[in-house]
Amino acid sequence: MSLSILLLTFTLILLAYQLYQKLRFRLPPGPRPWPVVGNLYDIKPVRFRCFYEWAQTYGPIISVWIGSTLNVVVSNTELAKEVLKEHDQQLADRHRSRSAAKFSRDGQDLIWADYGPHYVKVRKVCTLELFSPKRIEALRPIREDEVTAMVESIYKDCTNPGNLGKSLLVKKYLGAVAFNNITRLAFGKRFENSEGIIDEQGLEFKAIVANGLKLGASLAMAEHIPWLRWMFPLDEEAFAKHGARRDRLTRAIMEEHTLARQKSGATKQHFFDALLTLQEKYDLSEDTIIGLLWDMITAGMDTTAISVEWGMAELIKNPRVQQKAQEELDRVIGYERVMTEQDFSNLPYLMSVAKESLRLHPPTPLMLPHRANANVKIGGYDIPKGSNVHVNVWAVARDSAVWKNPSEFRPERFLEDDVDMKGHDFRLLPFGAGRRVCPGAQLGINLVASMLGHLLHHFHWDPPSGMTAEEIDMGESPGLVTYMRTSLQAVPTPRLPAELYERMAVDM
Numbered sequence: 001m002s003l004s005i006l007l008l009t010f011t012l013i014l015l016a017y018q019l020y021q022k023l024r025f026r027l028p029p030g031p032r033p034w035p036v037v038g039n040l041y042d043i044k045p046v047r048f049r050c051f052y053e054w055a056q057t058y059g060p061i062i063s064v065w066i067g068s069t070l071n072v073v074v075s076n077t078e079l080a081k082e083v084l085k086e087h088d089q090q091l092a093d094r095h096r097s098r099s100a101a102k103f104s105r106d107g108q109d110l111i112w113a114d115y116g117p118h119y120v121k122v123r124k125v126c127t128l129e130l131f132s133p134k135r136i137e138a139l140r141p142i143r144e145d146e147v148t149a150m151v152e153s154i155y156k157d158c159t160n161p162g163n164l165g166k167s168l169l170v171k172k173y174l175g176a177v178a179f180n181n182i183t184r185l186a187f188g189k190r191f192e193n194s195e196g197i198i199d200e201q202g203l204e205f206k207a208i209v210a211n212g213l214k215l216g217a218s219l220a221m222a223e224h225i226p227w228l229r230w231m232f233p234l235d236e237e238a239f240a241k242h243g244a245r246r247d248r249l250t251r252a253i254m255e256e257h258t259l260a261r262q263k264s265g266a267t268k269q270h271f272f273d274a275l276l277t278l279q280e281k282y283d284l285s286e287d288t289i290i291g292l293l294w295d296m297i298t299a300g301m302d303t304t305a306i307s308v309e310w311g312m313a314e315l316i317k318n319p320r321v322q323q324k325a326q327e328e329l330d331r332v333i334g335y336e337r338v339m340t341e342q343d344f345s346n347l348p349y350l351m352s353v354a355k356e357s358l359r360l361h362p363p364t365p366l367m368l369p370h371r372a373n374a375n376v377k378i379g380g381y382d383i384p385k386g387s388n389v390h391v392n393v394w395a396v397a398r399d400s401a402v403w404k405n406p407s408e409f410r411p412e413r414f415l416e417d418d419v420d421m422k423g424h425d426f427r428l429l430p431f432g433a434g435r436r437v438c439p440g441a442q443l444g445i446n447l448v449a450s451m452l453g454h455l456l457h458h459f460h461w462d463p464p465s466g467m468t469a470e471e472i473d474m475g476e477s478p479g480l481v482t483y484m485r486t487s488l489q490a491v492p493t494p495r496l497p498a499e500l501y502e503r504m505a506v507d508m
Helices: 002-024 047-058 077-088 099-104 119-131 133-138 140-159 170-188 200-217 226-231 238-265 273-282 286-317 319-332 341-344 348-360 442-458
Strands: 061-067 070-074 374-378 382-383 387-390 459-462 487-494
Touching: 047 070, 061 133, 070 077, 077 374, 077 387, 099 238, 119 140, 119 273, 119 286, 133 170, 140 170, 140 341, 140 442, 140 459, 140 487, 170 200, 170 442, 200 238, 200 374, 238 273, 273 286, 286 319, 286 348, 286 442, 286 459, 319 348, 319 442, 319 459, 341 348, 341 442, 348 382, 348 442, 442 459
Parallel strands: 070 387
Antiparallel strands: 061 070, 374 382, 459 487
16 A cells, blocks of 8 residues: 555656646657656657657657656757757766666766766877877778688688578678777787687677676666666676676786786787876776776677678668779779778778768667756757757758758768768767767778778678568667667678688787
8 A cells, every 4th residue: 555655656746847847948849758657658669760750740859758857859950960069068968877877887987977077088088099090090900900801701601612602691790890809909809719719708708798788778667767766776786796797807908918018018009008008197097997998899899890781781782882882992902902991082982881871870870868967958948957868860860951862872972062970060970979979980980981891892792592682671679779670691702813802910
């Protein structure tokens, strides 16, 4: 009986609070919320599509109540500019779920830190030190090593007598590049040998990543209704064990680096060594160093593979584009060498293919929420302090007011109109914009373009036998990042001399 009274009391308080908000503020329109749960049960699994559909009914700025928290979603270029430029400072904080708070040591990293002195400091470390043009260029041999390892692996599998003409699971090869590249950039270690066997530290690394995803997902329902959290207590022990396990692996690698540096007297270019040498200069705590490293892993591991898989699906569905990109590669690179990142400036169509892939399929279609640290007006509506604001990047890239035939995969649009995608042009925002723009945007662009270029130069790609290009499933899986709902299967046919399929291995 007392529980029923308690729930009724909470419901009345929530209804009163929502009524107060509506009377005090002119909130954006949106679907009618239910008591306690808000619109939680109305939201379809693929959220960015659901919010896009609601925007067709209620307009480009909408209110969505997730439990008792007001979430404002904007879906066009003009409103994205208001959020990320004109009112950027008032909307630069982060909403941290309980799991995000635990993983980030309550915002001691970059991704989950509120805007303030700590954020400004670690952002400066990322912009001036970790992702500087000089360091990105210095780490280029690692990226080219991993991309050529991918090409070699695909070539071995598709020319194996037992596999001739058979389709391959594209994600498997892209995932290996993303995994090996990010661990080498972050830790200076390749956990996987040339036979594809992962060592003990690599297995532990993968297990930690998987466990983190599992722990984060376990809290989904309780996060949205603060008054009911006492019914869904945080598993403090599980999070503590996960944090200790993550720190143990990171410190073990940290010790290896320190010993190697003391022995050789040289500092390597990857992020771990860089952070250790910058620790004193920027007064970085160990928690911040570990948090930054895992931010890079979280942000960089899946997103690159996702972007390239979508790009390849579009190229198979659009053979005209595939052929045009290959003609450019053959003309510029030829048949006697392989492409490198230094060729990008001479490959405008390839770079346009990468851009168009990121436009239609941004890996994080709903930016991580920005939390209002003050009352602010967007699009003429009130956004109360404490609200979450989301930019639907997927919808912005399909805004018919600024894009001609927005759902068509047509890279030529970027030859006709040079659109920046690193946060300066609010029509295209795969890496965000403003104070919280992704500092590793250039690194991501380079890797996506390199992977697409090598896949197209080395192979011609067709749908599996018995399937037409139109039958490729272009639906998305639910989640923070947009995996393809059905992983892409495709048939590669080599198109270069056999000696150009060997990995260009480097040790650094």
